[in-house]
Amino acid sequence: MDTLRIDNALSTLKKIAEELPATSFSRSLREAIRSIRFPVLNWPSLRIGDKIARIPVIQGGMGIGISLSGLASAVADSGGIGVIAANAIGLLERDYFRDGRAANLRAFRREIRAARSRTGGLLGVNIMVAVNDFHQLLDVAVEEKVDLVIMGAGLPIKGIPVEAMRRNGVKAVPIVSSARAAELIFRMWKKSFNDVPDAVVCEGPLAGGHLGYSVDQIDDPDCRLETTAPAIVAALKPYEEEFERSIPVIAAGGIFTGADIHDALTMGVAGVQMGTRFVATDECDASDAFKQAYVDCTEDQIGLIKSPVGMPGRAIRNEFIVAAEEGRGPSFRCAWKCLSSCKAEAANYCISLALNNARKGKLERGFVFVGSNAHRVHEVVPVATLIEELRVGFRRRAQERIAGRLKPLAADVRRLWREYEQLGSQKIREAHAALLARVKELQLEVSAFTT
């Protein structure tokens, strides 16, 4: 249907252009219109250095066992980048309370290897800078030669094994929430390592899990993804020039449909990172009850929590959260102070244990992290079905936008043709120049998403 609309609108435009009176001005406009190809629109691949994902989608790392080898390998197999989250992954092991550090490293390595054995696609890991075993987890990721390491909840600027990462082909991708944070990381990397990260995830305030904003900033228009993502793209330009490589920015937080992916890409980012949608998949490593909580939740149940990590988080607010806020949290034993900034005593609960309970389906003994759009999830589907839905939605949006531009352009060329006799040559020149600029813009948009 949309293809037909573009087809019709393009033939109309071309026909009108051919009828323009033959003048020296009209030649260039006619040629430009003639050269617009019928677009076979598709989403572009995502390149991070020499790593090329067929589709511009990274599955967000989701801690405490939500994104393990099952989900990550399925996404990688579908052409995206699958991500295993390292945070408190040792809770999958029996000996976490005896030696949390060892349990984390063992489970992390095992999940990376399990994912590798299942897919030849691109695999990343997500490590929180704020965890006490950040550097050890990073070493495991580098030894296992994952394709990329995504680092959030803190600034990854100290003790990063940049040389080993380069040797093993591991890309570094910090998560930031502002251009200021991105600039700080890049400045520090340049100074300390004479190098810069390979890409940046810009996570906006609509994301799930921990948020890199104060509660006040969450509704601040200056912190919206639409504002911060283009600002980060601009802030990284000088580093792209200096280091002679492209540094893709990946947008995250609230991206739900293929149309959203299209709109994000038109802001200048190279790809998106999505979490919420991937929870509601068959391959997600959480329990069915955890996934069902996404299907069942309503918009007004989604809210913020004050996490013991010291940042706000977005979750389905339940009785567990209310009780903890009122000082009626469960008694708990801290396994090994996994987070340097943890204020579990003040918060009345251990977030790792609460999230692990939820992962296992014991929802009343914990809570479920979600993105702000989780209430729009209506079913749990295979990853491949989700990716196909996103691909179709992306394409439809691209077609709508192009058809929407072609129609008024055709009308304006026709108007010019009708008014030719009455217009003075200066006016004709100006009208041609304006139309030519619009044709060029259209060509750029068509070529950006044409395969």
Ligand SMILES: Cc1cc2nc3c(=O)[nH]c(=O)nc-3n(C[C@H](O)[C@H](O)[C@H](O)COP(=O)(O)O)c2cc1C
């Ligand atoms: C259940 C859940 C757990 C998450 N855990 C982590 C995490 O451990 N580390 C991290 O950097 N981001 C985490 N996130 C954020 C996601 O990786 C992703 O960037 C975010 O959810 C994107 O927003 P969306 O859910 O609206 O797509 C989590 C999100 C969810 C929903």
